[in-house]
Amino acid sequence: MSGELRFTRLRPLRETAEARLKNAETSIDVSQMIYPMFVMPGKGVRQPVAPMPGQYQMSVDVAVEKAQEALELGVDKVLLFGLPERKDASGSAASDPNEAVQRAVREIKKANPAITVITDVCLCEYTDHGHCGLVTPEGQVDNDATLPLLAAAAVSHAEAGADIVAPSAMMDGQVAAIKAGLRDAGFPATKVMGYSAKYASSFYGPFRAAVDSAPQFGDRKSYQMSPTQSDEAMAEIEADIAEGADFIMVKPALAYLDIIRRAADRFDLPLAAYNVSGEYAAIKAAAANGWIDEETSALEVLVAIRRAGADLLITYFALDAARWLDRNR
Numbered sequence: 104m105s106g107e108l109r110f111t112r113l114r115p116l117r118e119t120a121e122a123r124l125k126n127a128e129t130s131i132d133v134s135q136m137i138y139p140m141f142v143m144p145g146k147g148v149r150q151p152v153a154p155m156p157g158q159y160q161m162s163v164d165v166a167v168e169k170a171q172e173a174l175e176l177g178v179d180k181v182l183l184f185g186l187p188e189r190k191d192a193s194g195s196a197a198s199d200p201n202e203a204v205q206r207a208v209r210e211i212k213k214a215n216p217a218i219t220v221i222t223d224v225c226l227c228e229y230t231d232h233g234h235c236g237l238v239t240p241e242g243q244v245d246n247d248a249t250l251p252l253l254a255a256a257a258v259s260h261a262e263a264g265a266d267i268v269a270p271s272a273m274m275d276g277q278v279a280a281i282k283a284g285l286r287d288a289g290f291p292a293t294k295v296m297g298y299s300a301k302y303a304s305s306f307y308g309p310f311r312a313a314v315d316s317a318p319q320f321g322d323r324k325s326y327q328m329s330p331t332q333s334d335e336a337m338a339e340i341e342a343d344i345a346e347g348a349d350f351i352m353v354k355p356a357l358a359y360l361d362i363i364r365r366a367a368d369r370f371d372l373p374l375a376a377y378n379v380s381g382e383y384a385a386i387k388a389a390a391a392n393g394w395i396d397e398e399t400s401a402l403e404v405l406v407a408i409r410r411a412g413a414d415l416l417i418t419y420f421a422l423d424a425a426r427w428l429d430r431n432r
Contacts, residue, residue, distance in 0.1 A: 131424070133177035138180070143162060147164065154313075157387070170218050179219055183223065185229075192230060193230070194227075205259055220266050221269050222268050227318075234321075249277075254284030258284050267295070273327050278297050278342075336359075353377070356378045357378070364412050368412065374413055376411070386420075
């Protein structure tokens, strides 16, 4: 070959672990992570969630210990979902101050005020029909009639000491209703994290098993977003911001990295992305079969979500990731 071959050398940026770490464009840290937990009645209960290895339905006392474990690993934010003692057509237990979520908030904050406690606000875990709102005799979810119930649930969480309430029902106007309810009840400082762009996803199956919230008829496609929609996601986020949301969210994460990127580029509020139960379970199952390595796969997924633009990572891998990151430093 005549002449000098000219090309750009990029391999030195990645030839050693030290070089790769030094030149990393995207990083993940425990301070960005939120750990979801399932709380239930009883004492000393730690019931495995079969489709989500490593996750448990926990009584309040066990949840307090798990939150403390998370904090010791550097994960200082938890997101609580409840399994109620009773269910009915209106989901009335959602606002009961003696239910598991409200008791868990009080006990976690009492044990360690440094933990940021976020609560899911929805009716699906509390209704006997499994839908996220009141259902009309014709079988339709009644958006407007549901709003006061969501606000009442959020207020009960704030009264218990929740730092952030996170409405996930995908009812139009839910952020505005909750903001007004919090203000009127004397909790204007309680923050609201909107599940702003929440899709009608197949990746929620393991979660619905964990909280027994699968719809007993129909589906949630009339109020959760179709996977085909992108511009609509931006409109949903804009609506939550206009109603006073303090944080916005995209859920799920992996199949919607483009939505995360669009939201990050367009909006200034802190953006959370939910690495949901099906995404978690898929990695767990593949790793259990020896098809992939769990640690490297999970961390790669979390990096991808961050690279897409998420500020906060809601993930069942949070505690494992904290250990992995600490070991790999």
